[in-house]
Amino acid sequence: MTGVAITGLGVVTCHGSGTRALWDAMMAAPVTDPGPVPDPYANMDVPVVQGVPDAHLPAESQALARTSRLALTAVDEALADAGLPPGGAATARSRIGLALGTCMGDAGLHEQWRADGGKPVARFTSALGVASEIADRLGPVSVATTISNACAAGGFALGAAADLVRSGEADVVLAVGADAYSRVMLACFNRMGAVDPVRCRPFDLHRRGTSFGEAAGALVVESAEHARARGATVHAVLEGSGWTCDAYHLTAPEPEGTQIIRAMRAALDATGTDGDRIGCVLPHGTGTQLNDVVESRALNEVLGADVPLYSLKALIGHTGGAAASVAAVAAALILRHRTVPPNVPIAQQDPECRVWLPQGLTTPLGSDRIMVNGYAFGGNNVSLVLAGAGG
DSSP states (O other), X not given: XXXXXXXXXXXXXXXXXXXXXXXXXXXXXXXXXXXXXXXXXXXXSOOEXXXXXXXXXXXXXXXXXXXXXXXXXXXXXXXXXXXXXXXXXXXXXSSEEEEEEOSSTTHHHHHHHHHHTSOOSSOOOSHHHHHHHHHHHHOSOSEEEEEOSGGXXXXXHHHHHXXXXXXXXXXXXXXXXXXXOOHHHHHHHHHTTOBOSSOOOTTBTXXXXXXXXXXXXXXXEEOHHHHHHTTOOOOEEEEEEEEEEOOOOSSSOOTTOHHHHHHHHHHHHHHTOOGGGEEEEEOOOOSOHHHHHHHHHHHHHHHOSOSBBOOTHHHHOBOGGGHHHHHHHHHHHHHHHTEEOXXXXXXXXXXXXXXXXXXXXXXXXXXXXXXXXXXXXXXXXXXXXXXETTO
């Protein structure tokens, strides 16, 4: 598989808007507790989320639904970073495509309409509505697709974006993952007893589930040749991706991790290298009991126990369909700085999770490749391998 260049990065999380804000938070490793959702109808046991303050979103986007606001905030940064002005500059960017990953889209808008007693406007807004808002920002697009396979969606979107470039469907593709607070989604996890009342604590012995956050991540991908022709800066290279589905259970991961292992190995095979070249892993690591144990065992089998992990969800919460997209942005930043930031401290590591979680100090990146994992309900698994711009 031929790698594709990543030439633009954009992100917004509970720690602010922009890659600088994310990197600063990663290096500081603060313990950030989720706050109560601003929703009077959130009648559930643990109605909390690591939300994005409105101050970090452009004022002109206030008329949009929340996931669209998050997505466009990340998109605008990624386009500017890649030197691609929005709004139809065809001579600057040739044919552009869009691959969006999201769990709930702008479901929050429909939830509000229902609470208020009815739909106030004629326009229908759904997961497809987010892609529509992004496409409006981009101008004419050659292809636009929305992937909604739960919490792996952002990772699948990045892999799909790379495939669109390789196949010639587009010269440049914007891969986006975005999700905002959804009453339905949080209520469902509450009903399953899968929300940690403290915070997201992956691999911690005392973890009690996951904890959600709002976020969006955007990456501009194109062929290396196209990037050179327009003088773009290459931040990283997406070298390989592996997609699998175990279809074991509606919500639970398959206990042996067979297809998780297969996804990681497929991503490695696409790079033509083995696990010894992976210098860091950004795990899926949700903080749920079974997920963390299964992923830990899979990582040990494929990569061994000596690869440093950076647990992003401990910093920003589980951001749903945005999770793997934001993780890919974080991976590109780690490659840029050649440093694995310290993990958010945990009280006591679960002895069943035999993984290396550096805490307190930064760790030099020992190799020029990083793996990003994303898993989802229904057994949807994706692994991505990013390499430094120098290969």
